[in-house]
Amino acid sequence: MSTKAKVWLGIGGYFAFFILMLLIFGNEGKNDExxxxxxxKLEPWLNIKIGGIDFSINRAVFYLALASALTIxxxxxxxxxxxxxxxxxxxxxxxxxxxxxNNITGGNIGETKVAIRWFPFLAALFFFIWFSNVIGYLPxxxxxxxxxxxxxxxxxTFAIYAxxxxxSFPLVLTLVVWVTYNAEGIRAKGFLPYLKSWLPPGxxxxxxxxxxxxxxxxxxxxxxxxxxxxxxxxxxxLAGHLLLLFMGGGLAVLLGIAALGALTFPMAFFxxxxxxxxxxxxxxxxxxxxxxxxxxxxxxxxx
Amino acid sequence: MDLLIIAQAASKGVTDTGITDAGKSIALGVGAGLxxxxxxxxxxxxxxxxxxxxxxxxxxxDELQSIRWLGFALTEAVAFYTFIFGLIAFFL
Numbered sequence: 001m002s003t004k005a006k007v008w009l010g011i012g013g014y015f016a017f018f019i020l021m022l023l024i025f026g027n028e029g030k031n032d033e034x035x036x037x038x039x040x041k042l043e044p045w046l047n048i049k050i051g052g053i054d055f056s057i058n059r060a061v062f063y064l065a066l067a068s069a070l071t072i073x074x075x076x077x078x079x080x081x082x083x084x085x086x087x088x089x090x091x092x093x094x095x096x097x098x099x100x101x102n103n104i105t106g107g108n109i110g111e112t113k114v115a116i117r118w119f120p121f122l123a124a125l126f127f128f129i130w131f132s133n134v135i136g137y138l139p140x141x142x143x144x145x146x147x148x149x150x151x152x153x154x155x156x157t158f159a160i161y162a163x164x165x166x167x168s169f170p171l172v173l174t175l176v177v178w179v180t181y182n183a184e185g186i187r188a189k190g191f192l193p194y195l196k197s198w199l200p201p202g203x204x205x206x207x208x209x210x211x212x213x214x215x216x217x218x219x220x221x222x223x224x225x226x227x228x229x230x231x232x233x234x235x236x237x238l239a240g241h242l243l244l245l246f247m248g249g250g251l252a253v254l255l256g257i258a259a260l261g262a263l264t265f266p267m268a269f270f271x272x273x274x275x276x277x278x279x280x281x282x283x284x285x286x287x288x289x290x291x292x293x294x295x296x297x298x299x300x301x302x303x
Numbered sequence: 304m305d306l307l308i309i310a311q312a313a314s315k316g317v318t319d320t321g322i323t324d325a326g327k328s329i330a331l332g333v334g335a336g337l338x339x340x341x342x343x344x345x346x347x348x349x350x351x352x353x354x355x356x357x358x359x360x361x362x363x364x365d366e367l368q369s370i371r372w373l374g375f376a377l378t379e380a381v382a383f384y385t386f387i388f389g390l391i392a393f394f395l
Contacts, residue, residue, distance in 0.1 A: 037394070103369055107369070228380070228384075231380075231383070231384060231387055232376070232377075232380040232383065234387075235380070235383030235384065235386060235387045236379070236380065236383055238387075239383055239386055282372055282375075282376050283376065285372065285376075286372075286373065286376040286377070289373060
């Protein structure tokens with residue numbers, strides 16, 4: 001039998017399996033009880049309220065604390081046991097350090113004083129976002145919504161949730177970055193010259209009204225960075241988790257067609273590999289790179 | 304046909320929850336779908352141009368690689384903006 005025939009036979013067998021499952025289990029009708037958005041709902045585990053502001057401990061706070069603890073622990077642990085002849089973990093961390101040092105900071109700010117001052121910030125940003133993205137794809141039993149009875153004891157179900165899939169976490173990071181690069185620009189140039197440097201070059205002989213108009217557009221673009229930077233990270237991770245949720249069985253439960261799970265589960269595996277291997281690292285890289293570009297652009301001497 | 308019913312209901316100011324839900328679903332589906340088309344074309348252009356440039360100058364490969372990922376992520380994010388605005392339309 002040729003390879004082509006084997007492939008077609010495999011595909012045919014797979015669809016025959018799907019149709020068989022469809023005939024056995026059938027259609028149970030649309031399930032209205034299952035709400036996919038509840039997967040991202042934050043249930044307070046520990047109610048803390050100080051002056052009307054909610055400081056409750058919930059899943060997102062747990063993941064955030066876990067990510068920061070992992071970041072600090074890994075880096076300190078590697079730094080403590082540095083060897084002349086590096087083992088695999090040290091090689092990997094050195095590779096990541098090299099990426100943040102030369103590629104993100106050096107490539108976008110250059111070898112200046114500003115780069116030396118802000119390299120720790122950019123590297124910390126990269127590693128922190130990377131860790132919080134990656135632990136988002138480890139199924140931890142943190143779901144308070146659904147429980148499974150094992151010998152009469154309610155065990156929380158395994159859920160994949162990332163702190164970055166919640167808008168508030170990327171938004172706070174973005175606010176820190178935004179304030180940072182503006183403050184660094186003002187420190188490097190002074191307040192009014194910094195605002196003047198928002199104007200693109202080549203407008204020296206333009207009338208003031210046109211300049212003012214372009215300044216307003218540039219100011220809007222600077223404020224839009226707040227939205228674009230935070231929503232990029234948040235939406236990427238949220239969309240990845242939604243895809244995994246729906247492909248990994250959510251769609252079958254929602255539509256009440258159990259056989260659909262046989263079709264969507266391989267896709268869930270594919271998306272899991274894609275998200276963990278590419279998107280998690282890429283988004284951390286993009287966030288740090290754009291921060292470096294913003295800082296570099298704010299402090300650049302002339303255009 | 305469904306769209307016609309929704310248009311008629313909208314012109315009469317009908318606030319039936321079924322029709323509003325249908326409109327929200329259409330907004331999410333069509334919006335995110337159209338957004339994905341644009342981002343898909345953009346990502347195709349980025350990777351196509353990168354292959355072209357590496358074929359012309361293979362020694363530039365390492366430099367182009369980081370620029371490619373930057374462009375890919377920036378373009379891909381556009382699809383997610385429409386997705387998020389679709390979700391906002393769906394849930395609010």
